[in-house]
Amino acid sequence: MRSIAVINQKGGVGKTTTTAHLAAGLGLAGKRVLAIDLDPQAHLTVNFGAEPSGDGGGVYAVMTEGAAIAEQMTAVRSNVWLLPSHVDLAGAECELVSVVGREAILREAMAAVADRFDYVLIDCPPSLGILTVNALAAVGEVIIPLQPHFFALQGLGMLLNETIRLVGKRINPALRVTGIVVTMHEGGTRLASEVVADVKSFFGSNAEADCPWSDARVFDTVIRRNIKLAEAPGHGQTVFEYAPRSNGADDYRGLTGELLALHGAP
Amino acid sequence: MRSIAVINQKGGVGKTTTTAHLAAGLGLAGKRVLAIDLDPQAHLTVNFGAEPSGDGGGVYAVMTEGAAIAEQMTAVRSNVWLLPSHVDLAGAECELVSVVGREAILREAMAAVADRFDYVLIDCPPSLGILTVNALAAVGEVIIPLQPHFFALQGLGMLLNETIRLVGKRINPALRVTGIVVTMHEGGTRLASEVVADVKSFFGSNAEADCPWSDARVFDTVIRRNIKLAEAPGHGQTVFEYAPRSNGADDYRGLTGELLALHGAP
Numbered sequence: 001m002r003s004i005a006v007i008n009q010k011g012g013v014g015k016t017t018t019t020a021h022l023a024a025g026l027g028l029a030g031k032r033v034l035a036i037d038l039d040p041q042a043h044l045t046v047n048f049g050a051e052p053s054g055d056g057g058g059v060y061a062v063m064t065e066g067a068a069i070a071e072q073m074t075a076v077r078s079n080v081w082l083l084p085s086h087v088d089l090a091g092a093e094c095e096l097v098s099v100v101g102r103e104a105i106l107r108e109a110m111a112a113v114a115d116r117f118d119y120v121l122i123d124c125p126p127s128l129g130i131l132t133v134n135a136l137a138a139v140g141e142v143i144i145p146l147q148p149h150f151f152a153l154q155g156l157g158m159l160l161n162e163t164i165r166l167v168g169k170r171i172n173p174a175l176r177v178t179g180i181v182v183t184m185h186e187g188g189t190r191l192a193s194e195v196v197a198d199v200k201s202f203f204g205s206n207a208e209a210d211c212p213w214s215d216a217r218v219f220d221t222v223i224r225r226n227i228k229l230a231e232a233p234g235h236g237q238t239v240f241e242y243a244p245r246s247n248g249a250d251d252y253r254g255l256t257g258e259l260l261a262l263h264g265a266p
Numbered sequence: 267m268r269s270i271a272v273i274n275q276k277g278g279v280g281k282t283t284t285t286a287h288l289a290a291g292l293g294l295a296g297k298r299v300l301a302i303d304l305d306p307q308a309h310l311t312v313n314f315g316a317e318p319s320g321d322g323g324g325v326y327a328v329m330t331e332g333a334a335i336a337e338q339m340t341a342v343r344s345n346v347w348l349l350p351s352h353v354d355l356a357g358a359e360c361e362l363v364s365v366v367g368r369e370a371i372l373r374e375a376m377a378a379v380a381d382r383f384d385y386v387l388i389d390c391p392p393s394l395g396i397l398t399v400n401a402l403a404a405v406g407e408v409i410i411p412l413q414p415h416f417f418a419l420q421g422l423g424m425l426l427n428e429t430i431r432l433v434g435k436r437i438n439p440a441l442r443v444t445g446i447v448v449t450m451h452e453g454g455t456r457l458a459s460e461v462v463a464d465v466k467s468f469f470g471s472n473a474e475a476d477c478p479w480s481d482a483r484v485f486d487t488v489i490r491r492n493i494k495l496a497e498a499p500g501h502g503q504t505v506f507e508y509a510p511r512s513n514g515a516d517d518y519r520g521l522t523g524e525l526l527a528l529h530g531a532p
């Protein structure tokens with residue numbers, strides 16, 4: 001099983017959109033996929049047309065009461081299951097402060113379903129708190145969506161050095177950054193090409209051998225800005241269902257294919 | 267003194283960009299302005315070309331050690347002072363959990379400088395945790411930037427009912443929502459006009475007399491998507507300095523003027 005956290009503390013860079021479409025794309029390719037919504041906004045849940053789990057269930061129960069993922073997940077597409085979120089999850093940050101081994105709760109829960117899935121994808125909130133650390137402790141791989149803007153680039157160093165390196169050292173030595181996905185790309189803007197060039201050179205020349213991102217790469221597939229990607233969630237659909245011939249659908253199909261080819265499909 | 271929190275738990279909707287340009291615009295209009303960066307990402311700090319306060323100073327010291335704002339702030343433009351942030355602020359969420367009256371720390375600190383400023387603007391992180399609640403407890407007004415997309419709209423109800431209403435009831439009865447600013451507007455997309463119409467009708471017809479948003483409005487000024495707004499922070503500049511004749515500069519000048527006219531300038 002490949003397990004991947006989709007993270008970036010910068011808000012609005014396409015984390016949810018990327019998680020939803022990689023999960024859906026892998027499902028369409030015949031892989032068994034579990035998508036975990038670890039954001040109290042519950043946007044991954046909403047993107048699949050599912051209801052946020054209001055009765056204290058879903059990922060909130062897994063994180064705070066030790067509930068089993070298998071009991072809280074729900075099938076949303078053929079081959080795709082969802083562990084839904086809810087606004088109550090926002091309280092988990094404080095509720096877990098003094099719980100022993102709080103960073104390993106999700107890892108423990110995921111271990112119990114490892115044999116049922118080929119891929120587990122986790123959508124993270126725009127912060128580097130306990131929920132994001134739980135995701136990083138639980139997975140083998142990280143994908144970082146990056147809007148090619150200055151603020152997004154500015155936060156990348158913080159994400160790598162402050163959080164990913166520390167989790168790699170102290171909690172999850174197997175953690176590897178698989179790649180950076182350029183999202184919301186506006187062709188023809190100088191800013192986008194400058195930021196993309198910056199990021200490629202950082203990951204290309206980074207001689208530091210032994211850090212979690214030493215073999216990370218910038219995915220060849222660039223996700224272009226495309227209004228259909230913003231329209232689809234309003235219908236509880238993925239862009240593959242809502243606008244199958246759009247740039248958004250093409251780009252996320254390409255990214256799915258690239259991800260499958262990268263480590264060799266399980 | 268007018269004090270305004272710029273908040274939306276949805277990430278990447280233009281909170282920092284709006285705070286930076288209202289602060290700069292009000293300063294250019296001759297008002298004395300304090301801009302507070304309450305986001306550990308420190309993007310408001312970076313937008314003004316200032317250094318994140320690494321030695322444990324800045325807003326982190328105000329929040330966790332009771333330091334005075336007057337000692338931690340720095341002049342960034344004529345008429346504009348900044349209380350800078352730093353990544354250490356991310357720890358404040360847990361550090362403040364058991365502090366008595368933790369929600370009123372910022373309000374207390376701001377009271378000491380109330381006579382020095384005409385406007386205080388607070389840039390909030392993309393979450394509804396202790397930092398955002400501190401901002402809501404400390405101010406008289408709220409401005410909510412909203413990208414006209416489905417996910418952003420979806421979170422608005424949660425922001426109003428879960429957080430603003432509760433803070434209004436329990437901590438700060440004087441809290442009022444001044445308005446919603448439509449940001450990153452892409453003219454000609456059906457999605458934008460549908461979302462804007464939805465939001466206008468929600469605030470137009472909302473008969474509930476006695477809630478914090480009963481006299482809120484959608485600002486007439488719409489901030490258009492404009493790449494110059496994304497390029498300016500990379501130079502530590504506002505768009506007024508970087509591209510003074512751009513749509514971005516025009517739109518934020520318009521918004522500043524509307525804000526000044528709205529409650530009657532102090």
Ligand SMILES: Nc1ncnc2c1ncn2[C@@H]1O[C@H](COP(=O)(O)OP(=O)(O)OP(=O)(O)O)[C@@H](O)[C@H]1O
Binds near residue numbers: 013
């Ligand atoms: N390539 C794209 N083109 C146009 N719009 C997009 C694209 N990708 C995502 N969007 C839209 O942009 C907004 C931000 O994307 P999304 O919500 O996926 O980001 P996020 O990183 O998950 O945000 P948050 O930090 O709030 O969790 C959403 O309204 C989404 O529908």
Ligand SMILES: Nc1ncnc2c1ncn2[C@@H]1O[C@H](COP(=O)(O)OP(=O)(O)OP(=O)(O)O)[C@@H](O)[C@H]1O
Binds near residue numbers: 149150392490
């Ligand atoms: N009107 C606009 N047109 C184009 N780009 C914009 C516009 N407003 C903001 N941006 C850019 O979009 C990105 C998101 O804006 P910004 O960082 O201000 O949002 P935010 O709500 O503060 O994000 P966060 O939730 O991470 O704090 C930034 O890269 C910014 O430079």
Ligand SMILES: [Mg+2]
Binds near residue numbers: 017039043
């Ligand atoms: Mg998201």
Ligand SMILES: [Mg+2]
Binds near residue numbers: 282
């Ligand atoms: Mg911001």
